[in-house]
Amino acid sequence: MYKVIVADDEPAIRQGLLKIVDWEALGFCVVGDVSNGIKTVALHQELSPDLIVIDIRMPRMDGLQAIHEIRKTDGDCQFLILSGYADFAYAKQAIEMNVSGYVLKPIDVEELKEELLRIRAKLDRQGRAKMSEFHADALREELILKLIAADPADAPELESELAPLTSFAGKSKQILLVEAEDISQAGLVYVESVKTRWLELAETEGLGYGFQTGPYIGFLLKEDLNRPEAQNEWTRLLQDACGLKMGFTAAAGRIVYELADLRQSYEDALGLLKNRFLLTEGQIHMATEPVLSDIATESNRHAAPDLEALATKLFYMLDLGRREGVAETLEEAGRALVAYDSSETAIKTGLAKVLSVALSKLAALHQCVDIQEYAPLLAELYQHAHYDRVMSAAQSQLAELAGRLGANGSLPVVKQVMDFIQRHYHENLKLETMAEMYNYNKGYLGRMFKQHTGESFHTFLDKVRIQQAIRLLKEGRKVYEVSELVGYPNVDYFHSKFKKYVGASPSSIKGAPSKATTFSLETP
Secondary structure (H helix, E strand, O other): EEEEEEEEOHHHHHHHHHHOOOOOOOOOOEEEEOOOOHHHHHHHHHHHHHEEEEOOOOOOOOOHHHHHHHOOOOOEEEEEEEEEEOOOOHHHHHHHHOOOEEOOOOHHHHHHHHHHHHHHHOOOOOOOOHHHHHHHHHHHHHHHHHHOOOOOHHHHHHHHHHHHHOOOOOOEEEEEEEEEOOOOOHHHHHHHHHHHHHHHHHHHHHHHHEEEOOOEEEEOOOOOOHHHHHHHHHHHHHHHHHOEEEEEEEEOOOOOOHHHHHHHHHHHHHHHOOEEEEEEOEEEEEOOOOOOOOOOOOOOOOOOOOOHHHHHHHHHHHOOHHHHHHHHHHHHHHHHHHOOOOOHHHHHHHHHHHHHHHHHHHHHHHOOOHHHHHHHHHHHOOOOHHHHHHHHHHHHHHHHHHHHHHHOOOOOOOHHHHHHHHHHHHOOOHHHHHHHHHHOOOHHHHHHHHHHHHOHOOOOOOOHHHHHHHHHHHHHOOOOHHHHHHOOOOOOOOOOHHHHHHHHOOOHEEEEEHHHHOOOOOOO
């Protein structure tokens, strides 16, 4: 039975139509009747009828306006117009909107039956065509899935079956795989609706043939995505189907020229999507393009990164207030992590460790830094589905932190280095490290420093350390404790340095406070 809605502003005519026509005998079932165009549009959205018998002259919204609104979303619904006005203008507008028939009032029952029978025949033909098309689509999808998984020996036979069901403007063929991402917690129903829209894209746009394989929607493309115009068009179509609630990651395999070789293109695309975390969301990635250092294909291809050293470097950059240095250090850490183990878990875990250590050191040095404020950032790193989003979140918040701490950022570089030594004298500071942080040549920075201070970097560092050592010794600390606290792990080395600058041993300062006061050290 085909569903029918009757729309006429005269109740007597609506009731008469329901009684004078044996709808069921003609293959129809009346599912509703309404009195104006607005109600017609609303009921169409609710019931999706196959036929609407509609009057032209109705209040609020006439029949032609209602048909125009419905045609915006439904090209299949049939319309049979009723009108008491034998006006060609109405008929012309109706023809332009692809209506099925036009019956004048007063209604001739036999004429109405003939029109309904003609419309039913048309609906039957459309139904058979859709069924045939459905079977063809199902068979084509089945053959595509078999081909992308087939042994090379079986591929030619499958190709011969698939070829008649496809049409290509050119000889090139390519597989595109797309994975949906719920970026706004829209839910499974919305995800599935987006996948359905994607499958419809290939057919409605005439760009290829859709299929579903595991979590991916696939397309056997009719044109080469290496062409920028084609890639841009597909990107736009995928984005439009997603709306604002969904994202996607897409990968295209190599170009092949025989259907039997589809498996190669499919495996290329699948290989890229297995590294989805390293791919940018909302773009189509090509198998021929390098992806973040070519994406590590084997674990432990490089040595494990020194996360402690990277965290220390990040800590220094934050303490100096160098936003550019913070971004560069994060990128360096990311590249090192990817080169060693490109899995999502390993990268996120390693990056979280680098940030945690750097922020802990910073909080110990600056009272204004509360590490608890950055707990949400560390949690957020695990929520992002893509590397670039993780890095963007980290860079954004750490750049803001560097900006707050960078009060000395406008000072000359040598003055910044001097202030830095005063805060970090107890660490393993090297001129090479400082030069790297400021993107200077080591020799050039060393000459600048000596010209400004009159002393070499290492002499200045030693003097700051010895000055701090005298303070600690006066507080009653043990010599070996002071040695480590000021940055000399080897206590004998500390003794030699102390005697060089003070002219006495550390124990003499500790054991003779009155004498200790005679030792002085020029403040750097």
